[in-house]
Amino acid sequence: MKRVRWCGMFIVGLIWTAWPVIAQTWVLDPQAGWQDVADLPQGEYLTAISQIKQQLASGKSGDGVAALEQLKADFPELAGGDLEVFIEAEKIYAKRNLGKAGKLYKEFLDTWPDSPLQPAAMERYFSIGTAFLQGQKRTFLWVLRLPAFDDGVNIMRNIADKAGNSPIALRALQVTAENQERRKRFIEAYHTWAEIAARWPTGAEGRDALLRMARALHASYDGPDYDESVLRGAQSYFEDYMQRYPQIAEELKLSETLRLITEQLAYKQYEVGRYYERIGNQDAAHRHYRQVIEQWPDTGVAQMAAERLGPDTEPPVKPTFRRKLFNAAGGFLDNWFGLKLLFGSSEAQSDGTNATLNIE
Template sequence: MRRFIPALIISIMISAHAETLVLEDTGWQPAQEALSDVQLSLAEICRLAENQNQDGLSEKLEEFEAANPDLSGKAWDAFAEAEMIYAERDVEEAAEKFYEVLDNYPMSEFYQPALEGLYQCGKLYLSGRKKTFLMVFKLKAYDEGEEIMRSIADRAGNAPIAKRAFYTLAESYEKREEYIEAYNIWVEIATRWPTGEEGLKSLYEMGKNMHQAYNGPKYDSSSLKSAEGYYGQFKKRYPEEAELRDIREKIQLTQEQQAYKEYRIAMHYYRVEDYQTAMVYLESFQENWPDSQYAGEVEKVAAECRKELEKLKDKPRIRPVDKNIFWRFAHFFDFDVK
């Protein structure tokens, strides 16, 4: 029968006393429940493997097997081998061995420690660990890290290690500036844990990642609208936390960035003398962003466009593109009026 070990338990000797700490989402915390000798020993095995203490790990494995003959067998052999391989940092082979424990011995005492060992393998991959491909090339194996974390999340359900797997995956994407991918992970987290601390964190991170996904006024601005929406939900749902995180200012920033995007488009058409199209964007700007810092400039340009359109009323309309197509094409890629 499998005994569950909460998160990762590490027995740490402090001075002359031993204190057992549990890795929670908020960091290392004192264990709330008394742990069995088996659980403490397995935690120590995990710690030694993580620290690459191969000699100490080998001794501890022998000690554990001698003290727990009833747990010996194929499950123990696979787990012990996986920890030794992981201590050597052969991450690829260690992950395969941890998978063997999880797939073949799901009710064993070693299921939870193996799940933790697999998590550590995935974390290494997501931090940039390289893997050999075609027996020659060493490339960063982020995809393997994602596959491992998703496997853990699928196996663990709503357990804390599933949450840690998702968090680690999202943070890896953020560090690599893959913000849309990070956003998608936070959507999954919000779906699985819609309330509590997880619901708060995921909603904020969805807004933040969509905001960071915006690459500037020359690119699509739909992520800004999404960010504004998520920040608005956060402000409504968690007003006190919104004050601490300056959500009001973040909303204003997304709005100003959207306004500037529309302003630049309008100015592009104004510069190429397409006054009718320019007026479409100028009027949209005035309707949507009346408080923008560019509102005064937009009003002046709109007045100039109206004058030019009045002049063209009684004249046959010749589009500027017919007069100088190359000049117009060049300006299409340069909206900046500064």
Template sequence: MRLRIFLSLVLAALVGGVVAPPDCPAPLIWRKGEGWRYESGGVSTAAPNPTEQLALARSFQAQKDYGHALDCYRRLLARWPASAAAQDAQFGLAECLSRKGYHYKAFKEYQALLAKHPDTKLFDEVLQRQFEIGNLFLAGERDKAWGIRWFKAPEKAVEIFEQVVKNGPFSPVGPEAQYRVGVAQEKLQEPKLAIRAYEKVIERYPKHPLAETAAFAIGLAYYREAKQAEYDQGAADQAITAFSDFLVRYPRSNRTEMARQFLVALQREQARGLFQIGQFYESNRKYKAALIYYNEVIEQNPQTDWAKLARRKVETLTPRLAPAPPAPS
């Protein structure tokens, strides 16, 4: 008899230790329709219907208890996915994730809301939240996973802004998101992709104030490339074209004077490059080719100091190409 009582007590202790150990922060609870679930801190996150479940989730969220709020929202979406409260639950889930620093996960949950409910009443607000998350990554926010903030992720800014544009190209944040794709690409050292993003701003939103900003940014992107080019004048030519187009399109812009200054600097840079190519051919005694480039300096940038030097070169080299006089008979 004593042995039977002892074994019963041991079994009860073991079962009690498994189901709800004294130091367990999340007791295991069984509910009909849900099965076994852990409840964090022993706090109930369950309600009998979706309306009360949503209210419970929002009460936790209002208290900044985002962990329990997330449990409530997830429970609602799992148990009542087709309920009227599901959209608000999905939105609340994303909000709480963002509050806990899981911004990329939050972006994904906002996107899931739009995928499930494309006509949601929360459409504009979702796009605004996604746009704000993109700005966080653009500003240097570190991606968070498993409770740890890892590395800066500007490539996520590109992904998010592109998705915002895809979701609502003509929404209040559409033009700004498209422009910021270009800014993020520049941070990623992808000037060609940045330029294409800026071009899309001008193509899609020609009357938006950001079209002017994007046009100027195109010139700047080419200018930065030209600064690195020694003998390849393609970037410099494209930058000159971009700033020239800017001055034609936006003659009253407050960036006009700056565009002119860049244009002068680029023309000087272009002349220098052409002159150096001419010098290269001259040093290899290819005088005809050298003269072609010296003459280009004079024709394209006649007011520069390089043009003065090119004229002297032309005067010096031209006689060398003159046909030799016929031998006396």
């Protein structure tokens, strides 16, 4: 029911936005259908609000407050609690007290879901959430200025919950996910993109969300000392994307990304073998090296595993110029496959062989 009400208000908002272009403003009545605002008892009031909404959208908050006060004086019989709270929120917003203004806009949205000012309040609430996500601080205990990223996320979450599948709900989730990525909260970003993919499964929105899910999971991998399940998840999403959108995947060179993930998975297993080798359990170490060779034969890491097993072990793939170069220069693999860019700056070196792998 809440989504139906919002859809009605959104349609009204779209029509009001087009006010300078068309001669009439229409609203959707659940019983009577589309009606010209001029034919309604509150027609002048709604028309005045549509014009004030344009002032608010232009960023002239002071002019908007004055117009709202005049509206209240001109239509005392129609002006209710929604207008009172909205005017108060606008006054506080004009003073850039975003924390307090945000609470009032939320109160407005919760209390008057059918108000004609609902779209304007939603946009104001969105702008406050965006400001917080971009680093705007809020005042705490009248003195302290603290980061408000979590407040921004909560505001966007409220908008996404209230606005159904409207454009502002999509924008709220997209802005949230991108902010989570910038703050390196990749798992949180993954879940936000996953919600977008579930709510908008088709079109560009669903396509882009699928790609961002894969990239967020891949970026969340912290290296061979950590669980590789995020790598397997990213691999699955990239493969799904390549199957659905082969042309775009080719342009983005996602096949190279998949090769990198394969190397990372192999290196994770290789590092387990290295651990057993360091503690003196050669049998366990050799089992893991053989698993690397069997499961990921066409990788640089498989070549490394073969070298750990000894000179009598057959190489997993026919030596190529790249493999020979890798054997000659210890830092080749991490540079070629991008591992160095992904992991950091620590080193993992082989002891007694000519292959060295630098891992960030």
